[in-house]
Amino acid sequence: MxxxxxxxxxxxxxxxxxxxxxxxxxxxxxxxxxxxxxxxxxxxxxxxxxxxxxxxxxxxxxxxxxxxxxxxxxxxxxxxxxxxxxxxxxxxxxxxxxxxxxxxxxxxxxxxxxxxxxxxxxxxxxxxxxxxxxxxxxxxxxxxxxxxxxxxxxxxxxxxxxxxxxxxxxxxxxxxxxxxxxxxxxxxxxxxxxxxxxxxxxxxxxxxxxxxxxxxxxxxxxxHPTNSFVAGFVGRCNLLEGAMAADGEFQTSRGNRISCVPGEADQHKKIVAVRPERMRISATDNGVGMSTGSLEGTVSSISYLGAQTEYVVAVGGDDFIVTHGTPSSSDPLHGIVSGSKVFLQWDRASARLLSE
CATH class of the missing domain: 3.40.50.300 (P-loop containing nucleotide triphosphate hydrolases)
Structure with a gap:
């Protein structure tokens, strides 16, 4: 060869x-x-x-x-x-x-x-x-x-x-x-x-x-995608437009705050990306640690995919896709249905700032 x-x-x-x-x-x-x-x-x-x-x-x-x-x-x-x-x-x-x-x-x-x-x-x-x-x-x-x-x-x-x-x-x-x-x-x-x-x-x-x-x-x-196109094309990804707020968090165009770990070169980036499997969904607010972000939202749809279940959660005007192992009958997630109030958490390091 x-x-x-x-x-x-x-x-x-x-x-x-x-x-x-x-x-x-x-x-x-x-x-x-x-x-x-x-x-x-x-x-x-x-x-x-x-x-x-x-x-x-x-x-x-x-x-x-x-x-x-x-x-x-x-x-x-x-x-x-x-x-x-x-x-x-x-x-x-x-x-x-x-x-x-x-x-x-x-x-x-x-x-x-x-x-x-x-x-x-x-x-x-x-x-x-x-x-x-x-x-x-x-x-x-x-x-x-x-x-x-x-x-x-x-x-x-x-x-x-x-x-x-x-x-x-x-x-x-x-x-x-x-x-x-x-x-x-x-x-x-x-x-x-x-x-x-x-x-x-x-x-x-x-x-x-x-x-x-x-x-x-x-x-x-x-x-480590270099831009939002790569992030969205290679695997599934939550991509939200917005800008960095004064306190170092990313604020989406719909007003939601996304905890992340920005660097000096990230101040002018306009997209935040979080992979669906890096987000956690729960029926109750488990508290937020120093390295964790959290949002409250409402389940708008649930898709059963066999080994995994996919949830679409509306938070304000933003929609988040979250994938989770299909819950057993004893899992608190088993009772979640469309319209349920839920909480989303993620490690701040999982939220990446990207250029368009």
Whole structure:
């Protein structure tokens, strides 16, 4: 495998800039996820790496070699498309062998490599089947085998799980990650699914409007987002607008006071963020310690999520989302219903001040 370097790459059209001045390095054997909403530039970035879209600025290097103008078929990349892109009129075996045949690999070697690739994805016994005879998960594995069989230096995944149902998506997600780690594949993954990115990638690149908002490990982006966009996109978050009050507390635009631990650089920040699982909900006011904030509100909705229950609590004009382990029948929270008066507490250190 080889490392991948994107040096100030950009893609501009007459009416829009899709990707602007993007720098990124993917280390040898690392999986990096490009994460963001539709239209943020992540798929265009992936297709520039693959060679399907020509950048209008910057350089693309694979293993230190500049491939910016190299045709796609000479780039030594393997790509798995969102739609799988399998040929419906030829067998699974022939689909996987196609890339090798286009590269002029001898038939005997093709057969060995195709068999090995199908075995890797646990489909060695289905080589004679036609794509239409396979389930969605099996078709996805064929697409993976077809990308892997060429022994790519860089492995590219474009929304690889979006066409699978939820249960199968979780299973295939684990399989792809295990395969990537076992083979040491340098991998660039595109997804809009935050859970997919958090569980699969070594690092995340959050994009918006063609620009990188933040790069870091899943933990870094979740615990230390640099702005409100990242905080709201990576995991769920209570984001409230307002300003710092004279006493060091954050006052929301609706007048609620949020206890936090501001620094000197936070005085001009206009958003406070608190993760739902960092807030505690109780039926009675348990008192407030020096390091704790507290608010009184009314439950406006309750959602049962199995292991967890989600409460939406109205405090003045602000709504807070709070997640809590689903209470047992003996838990005081068990009696809380919509309309109940409740109290919210949180550690001051859990409330983060962010820029917009």
């Amino acid at each position: 080889a490392n991948l370097n994107l040096v100030k790459i950009g893609k501009r059209y007459p009416t829009a800039t899709v990707v602007d001045n993007l720098d990124l390095e993917v280390a040898d054997g690392e999986m990096v996820a490009l994460l963001g909403p539709s239209g943020c530039g992540k798929t265009t970035t992936l297709r520039m790496v693959a060679g399907f879209v020509a950048p209008t600025a910057g350089q693309i290097l694979i293993g230190g070699k500049d491939v910016t103008t190299t045709p796609a078929y000479k780039r030594d990349t393997g790509m798995v498309f969102q739609s799988y892109a399998l040929f419906p009129h030829i067998s699974v075996f022939a689909n996987v062998a196609f890339g090798l045949e286009m590269r002029g690999i001898a038939r005997a070697e093709r057969e060995v490599r195709v068999k090995k690739a199908l075995d890797l994805v646990q489909l060695g016994h289905l080589g004679d089947r036609m794509p239409k005879q396979l389930s969605g998960g099996q078709q996805q594995r064929v697409a993976l085998a077809r990308a892997l069989v060429v022994n790519p230096s860089v492995f590219l995944l474009d929304e690889p799980l979006s066409n699978l149902d939820a249960k199968l998506r979780n299973q295939v997600r684990l399989e792809i990650r295990a395969l990537q780690q076992r083979l040491g594949l340098t991998t660039l993954l595109v997804t809009h699914d935050q859970e997919e990115a958090l569980t699969m990638a070594d690092r995340l690149v959050v994009m918006a409007g063609g620009h990188v908002q933040q790069v870091g490990t899943p933990e870094q982006l979740y615990e």
